[in-house]
Ligand SMILES: Nc1ncnc2c1ncn2[C@@H]1O[C@H](COP(=O)(O)OP(=O)(O)OP(=O)(O)O)[C@@H](O)[C@H]1O
């Protein structure tokens with residue numbers, strides 16, 4: 082007898098495994114190689130922070146403060162940003178039916194880059210303006226690309242959208258480069274921002290959380306619809322689905338997620354492509370699997386990347402964007418090789 | 426069930442269909458035949474509302490243009506000639522897509538949707554393949570999977586664009602017999618394009634011969650399939666004889682034209 086056929090869905094076992102990996106990464110992120118704190122103490126301390134009562138972890142107030150004020154927000158921001166970038170990447174790949182699409186495809190990165198450069202140059206003393214500038218810039222870039230793509234081609238067609246994204250990206254990047262050339266002294270800060278940083282503290286977390294919640298819920302709900310889109314606009318129409326509308330909604334949510342992530346952490350590359358692919362290879366290609374597992378997997382990935390960024394050259398810190406690419410690329414190749422299939 | 430009048434379609438600069446009419450009663454099977462590029466696929470797409478067209482199309486006595494996409498998808502199922510098959514998707518998931526018009530926008534499929542999908546797969550000999558990836562299938566298996574998706578849609582009207590081109594003789598017969606059974610049992614209305622004229626004449630109640638975007642003949646198989654018409658429009662040299670059941674059998678003749 083053949084095994085009973087089931088529709089693809091994120092199975093509880095997979096979700097549990099992914100959550101386990103995430104929890105372990107976060108624990109490692111909190112520990113951060115500190116010799117005098119044991120993992121168990123951190124667990125107890127986390128339990129103590131939870132609003133269910135008091136647990137004595139045996140940690141000194143200074144250690145508690147270090148964990149609570151520095152490491153915990155850092156780990157949480159890394160998790161949220163990683164999850165957002167990965168789920169947004171998966172969504173972009175679904176919308177464009179292209180496995181190489183990433184969350185920056187439609188000009189989000191270029192828009193944020195230009196706006197942040199402008200903010201750094203024009204308001205050099207106000208660090209608080211950077212997240213806002215990045216957020217507005219990212220959404221502005223996507224809006225520009227989307228409007229351009231839809232007026233230039235058939236409403237909602239994907240090919241023209243991608244081309245519009247390319248055009249907007251190079252245009253905005255050109256302006257950004259131009260602005261930078263005239264403000265060389267700020268170059269360092271611009272690059273530091275571009276390469277990413279998740280060490281902003283609780284403030285950053287509260288900034289990103291509302292957008293993170295809304296956009297991930299919307300995206301997770303669209304898993305089945307993205308599967309329908311994978312047969313193409315025309316056949317989706319034959320199934321009673323207006324592809325352009327689905328695409329608009331998903332792009333809106335994914336771009337919001339990207340903009341929120343970019344606002345608090347700069348341009349962290351590779352997460353949006355690598356994580357969905359690893360999930361696809363390991364668990365299956367349906368977006369009902371890829372979206373939720375990318376969210377969790379992306380969170381774990383970035384927490385670990387941040388841990389590496391903090392520890393390899395301690396006390397100096399590597400930019401997290403460098404780590405994601407440096408660690409991500411070989412890891413990705415490894416997964417590709419491990420799951421190699423006969424490709425015709 | 427389907428009444429199309431004066432349907433014209435422009436694609437780019439070209440008038441691909443001009444003034445085509447089609448009338449199919451409930452439970453009838455009409456085969457659209459014609460040479461490559463005649464506009465057969467375009468006619469099906471127009472019926473499906475997938476290309477802009479002029480002229481009037483009534484589906485179940487309702488103007489097709491006024492139907493909402495989901496309502497239309499519950500009324501008409503369509504299997505394209507060159508479907509896009511996401512290679513990573515499982516056969517079951519792909520066939521389940523046919524249930525889309527019944528599943529709430531952000532909802533998930535019901536047990537009934539799964540049962541329908543499963544039984545359609547079984548009927549098409551695909552039960553064993555259900556958990557395989559679509560990209561790993563043979564051409565004929567793929568074609569049956571696409572058909573499964575269309576049948577899972579459980580629509581009273583079935584539009585099939587070349588449903589049997591890649592199938593071996595046995596599966597060809599199986600698919601056509603299945604469609605024929607469904608038509609008799611559930612009163613499905615069927616429109617297919619078919620390149621095999623003998624097969625078209627064997628299964629269809631009526632043929633519509635398109636050439637150069639125009640309907641050049643329509644009616645019972647024996648009226649449409651004449652040596653003269655096939656010779657002229659297909660540019661082929663054939664001999665047509667009545668088969669055992671009186672339906673026309675088309676033979677190629679060597680050495681022509
Ligand atoms: N998007 C398009 N733009 C311009 N012309 C098109 C387009 N699609 C199809 N055509 C043309 O329309 C004509 C009819 O195409 P159609 O696909 O309907 O033919 P067909 O009868 O199904 O042919 P076949 O037997 O080869 O499947 C062809 O000449 C084709 O080149």
Ligand SMILES: [Mg+2]
Nearest residue numbers: 465466506586
């Ligand atoms: Mg065709």
